[in-house]
Amino acid sequence: MQATTKDLLIRIVRLSFYALTALVVVALAWGLSSLNYGTIARHIGKVPGGALLTLELVTLSVILGFFVALPTAMMRLSPNPFLRYPAHTFIYFFRGTPLLIQIFFVYYGFAQTDLVRETFLWPVFKQAYWCALFTFVLNTGAYSAEILRGAIQAVPAGEIEAARAFGMSKWTAYRRVILPRAFRIAMPAYGNEIIFMLKGTALASTITLLDLIGVARTVIARTFKPIEFFLTVGIVYVVFTYIFLWGWNRIEKRVNNYLSQQS
Amino acid sequence: MKKFAIIVAAAMLVSGAAVAGDKVRMGTEGAYPPFNQIDPSGKLTGFDVDIGNALCEQMKADCTWVTQDWDGIIPGLLAKKYDTIIASMSITDERKQAVDFTERYYSNSLRYVAKKGSNLDISKLDGKAVGAQRATIAGQYLEDNLAGKVEMKLYDTQENAYIDLAAGRTDAILADMLVNYEWLQSDAGKGFEFVGESFNRSDVIGIAIRKGEDDLRKKLNSALKAIIANGTYAKINAKYFPFSIY
Amino acid sequence: METVLPYANLFLTGTAITLLVTLAVLPIGICLGLIGAAAKLSGDPVAMAYANVYTSVVRGLPELLVILVIFMGGQQAVNAVADLVGYEDHIDFDAFTAGVIALAFMFGAYATEIFRGAILAIPKGQTEAAHAFGMGGWLTFRRITLPQVWRLALPGLGNLTLVLMKDSALLSLIGLNEIIRVVGIAAQATKNATLFYFVGALMFLFLTFITMTIQKRLEIRANRGVARARG
Numbered sequence: 216m217q218a219t220t221k222d223l224l225i226r227i228v229r230l231s232f233y234a235l236t237a238l239v240v241v242a243l244a245w246g247l248s249s250l251n252y253g254t255i256a257r258h259i260g261k262v263p264g265g266a267l268l269t270l271e272l273v274t275l276s277v278i279l280g281f282f283v284a285l286p287t288a289m290m291r292l293s294p295n296p297f298l299r300y301p302a303h304t305f306i307y308f309f310r311g312t313p314l315l316i317q318i319f320f321v322y323y324g325f326a327q328t329d330l331v332r333e334t335f336l337w338p339v340f341k342q343a344y345w346c347a348l349f350t351f352v353l354n355t356g357a358y359s360a361e362i363l364r365g366a367i368q369a370v371p372a373g374e375i376e377a378a379r380a381f382g383m384s385k386w387t388a389y390r391r392v393i394l395p396r397a398f399r400i401a402m403p404a405y406g407n408e409i410i411f412m413l414k415g416t417a418l419a420s421t422i423t424l425l426d427l428i429g430v431a432r433t434v435i436a437r438t439f440k441p442i443e444f445f446l447t448v449g450i451v452y453v454v455f456t457y458i459f460l461w462g463w464n465r466i467e468k469r470v471n472n473y474l475s476q477q478s
Numbered sequence: 479m480k481k482f483a484i485i486v487a488a489a490m491l492v493s494g495a496a497v498a499g500d501k502v503r504m505g506t507e508g509a510y511p512p513f514n515q516i517d518p519s520g521k522l523t524g525f526d527v528d529i530g531n532a533l534c535e536q537m538k539a540d541c542t543w544v545t546q547d548w549d550g551i552i553p554g555l556l557a558k559k560y561d562t563i564i565a566s567m568s569i570t571d572e573r574k575q576a577v578d579f580t581e582r583y584y585s586n587s588l589r590y591v592a593k594k595g596s597n598l599d600i601s602k603l604d605g606k607a608v609g610a611q612r613a614t615i616a617g618q619y620l621e622d623n624l625a626g627k628v629e630m631k632l633y634d635t636q637e638n639a640y641i642d643l644a645a646g647r648t649d650a651i652l653a654d655m656l657v658n659y660e661w662l663q664s665d666a667g668k669g670f671e672f673v674g675e676s677f678n679r680s681d682v683i684g685i686a687i688r689k690g691e692d693d694l695r696k697k698l699n700s701a702l703k704a705i706i707a708n709g710t711y712a713k714i715n716a717k718y719f720p721f722s723i724y
Numbered sequence: 725m726e727t728v729l730p731y732a733n734l735f736l737t738g739t740a741i742t743l744l745v746t747l748a749v750l751p752i753g754i755c756l757g758l759i760g761a762a763a764k765l766s767g768d769p770v771a772m773a774y775a776n777v778y779t780s781v782v783r784g785l786p787e788l789l790v791i792l793v794i795f796m797g798g799q800q801a802v803n804a805v806a807d808l809v810g811y812e813d814h815i816d817f818d819a820f821t822a823g824v825i826a827l828a829f830m831f832g833a834y835a836t837e838i839f840r841g842a843i844l845a846i847p848k849g850q851t852e853a854a855h856a857f858g859m860g861g862w863l864t865f866r867r868i869t870l871p872q873v874w875r876l877a878l879p880g881l882g883n884l885t886l887v888l889m890k891d892s893a894l895l896s897l898i899g900l901n902e903i904i905r906v907v908g909i910a911a912q913a914t915k916n917a918t919l920f921y922f923v924g925a926l927m928f929l930f931l932t933f934i935t936m937t938i939q940k941r942l943e944i945r946a947n948r949g950v951a952r953a954r955g
Contacts, residue, residue, distance in 0.1 A: 232774075319921050320918070323917035326642075327645070343647070410783070435549070436549055449793070556800075637912060
């Protein structure tokens with residue numbers, strides 16, 4: 216008796232799911248057909264410029280951020296408290312506060328600090344681009360430092376012992392055994408961080424930069440068609456994310472290939 | 479007797495409804511001194527707000543004010559968050575495609591502002607950084623005419639545009655002449671001045687309403703005529719500017 | 725210090741709103757996460773397709789974009805539905821509502837993955853034993869799986885809550901008077917951006933510190949009696 220009632224329930228849930236799907240498809244079709252494609256076509260020329268800036272920001276941030284992350288991670292693991300505490304504070308500050316406030320602090324704050332204004336730093340921070348890049352590099356540097364730290368600590372003890380047994384100095388062991396292994400371990404989390412950085416570049420639009428979202432908002436301000444342009448720009452972001460993930464996963468497979476061979 | 483009572487009651491109801499007045503929601507930005515701004519106590523003040531309140535009194539309507547960031551002010555009107563936009567919005571053909579306007583309630587022009595002594599030649603701004611508020615006619619002017627030649631910076635509020643000008647991030651700002659005038663009088667504007675003559679003198683400011691709301695438009699227009707005729711407009715004008723801005 | 729004090733009241737309300745947003749999003753987001761995880765693990769193709777599209781879409785879109793779309797498009801959607809139903813009065817879709825919906829929508833997608841991982845991490849032997857005892861699907865879920873899901877999902881959910889708090893800062897861009905916006909108002913009024921944005925950062929650090937402490941406490945309590953590998 217119980218089985219039948221449960222089956223009936225499952226059937227009802229299934230049916231309502233299918234009905235919901237039908238409703239969603241109809242709503243989407245109606246929505247998509249009511250979009251103003253002419254307006255999109257007229258202004259779509261601005262999108263590639265925005266896409267380029269977005270890609271430029273994320274690529275530079277990630278690459279430069281790596282060179283911040285690695286030393287920070289190693290400082291964080293150092294037995295020397297004068298290295299460990301500053302690194303820990305840096306990581307804590309950048310991970311504990313929103314990227315938006317970091318950007319505003321740099322953009323608006325530096326413009327008012329004499330230390331920046333009176334020196335050679337001003338021509339640099341005068342421009343929104345460098346303010347954004349500076350903030351992004353430090354931000355991703357902090358997050359990536361944590362990822363690398365976790366990965367370094369996750370390197371199997373046996374491999375480290377083997378390196379020492381071979382007589383490698385600490386630095387050689389790091390260079391030839393620990394770090395390469397740590398990078399491989401870090402790859403999935405690092406890939407996620409790169410995607411988060413891609414999404415983070417959207418905040419550059421808050422300080423006048425014309426990245427994908429900046430372009431969208433400028434066009435929407437004149438055409439009053441938010442859905443059309445956010446949809447266009449959203450599609451670009453999703454495409455970027457998936458192309459990147461596809462590539463990253465392939466690299467990860469190749470690089471970790473030797474692991475699966477050890478059966 | 480009963481019939482008579484019913485007719486009287488119905489007549490009273492109808493006249494009562496007419497006297498009670500309509501509810502009109504006024505939309506404004508709240509970040510555009512001296513036309514619309516939020517004072518430290520959180521109250522909406524400014525020329526636009528005073529005009530709006532005067533019109534409401536004239537129309538005997540029950541008005542409430544709604545603030546909305548400038549970027550979304552027209553979408554907000556279309557989405558019925560409010561019924562009018564009284565936020566120093568210029569009447570342009572582009573905007574007329576989305577909304578209707580009343581008759582003008584003041585006139586405007588555009589003018590550049592830059593640091594005192596910068597001696598900028600506004601016909602040769604190539605390579606300079608010029609800022610304006612996004613979605614305004616100043617911003618559109620920059621986009622349409624100077625996009626390739628100058629380093630164009632668009633801001634979400636006029637205040638942010640001024641902050642960057644004061645910080646030296648931009649060499650000049652293009653904005654409504656009257657708003658610039660107000661800023662130059664303030665502490666923040668000391669050390670800055672107008673450069674070049676004002677242009678786009680045919681610019682007029684109106685109240686935006688949704689398309690098809692002719693009834694509301696007629697009411698607003700006649701109320702506007704009335705407050706100009708009875709001196710209320712002049713009083714409000716004098717409160718903010720020593721010259722007429724109509 | 726003197727410059728900050730007059731704004732203390734404003735900052736308090738800003739912090740309160742940030743907290744309110746977080747507390748409003750958590751229950752909705754967790755529900756969405758549980759439903760999504762259930763859908764992904766159900767084996768039903770339609771349900772799995774829904775859940776996969778949900779997580780993929782949210783994963784690929786910037787938070788700012790989702791917030792702006794829901795804010796700008798949400799009012800239109802509410803109006804369209806109201807017109808359809810014949811409702812005369814105006815239903816306002818304000819920044820708080822839009823923000824909570826947007827953040828909960830995104831929270832749910834990531835929570836789906838966390839719950840899915842947590843459910844899968846429960847040793848299969850336990851569910852098999854439950855079945856051997858004759859426990860039906862729902863009973864097993866209720867008495868064996870669910871209590872452990874909480875313990876296993878806690879670290880991930882804790883992290884996600886921290887991310888949520890930081891993303892709520894983006895709501896300042898749609899006009900909500902949370903921390904960044906009130907701090908920005910003070911900064912503009914006093915022309916002292918460095919001080920006030922730093923104060924804003926400190927307020928966030930305070931909130932994140934409290935959240936992390938609560939998370940640690942909850943983890944200790946949830947893990948009591950669980951044998952942990954030593955060394």
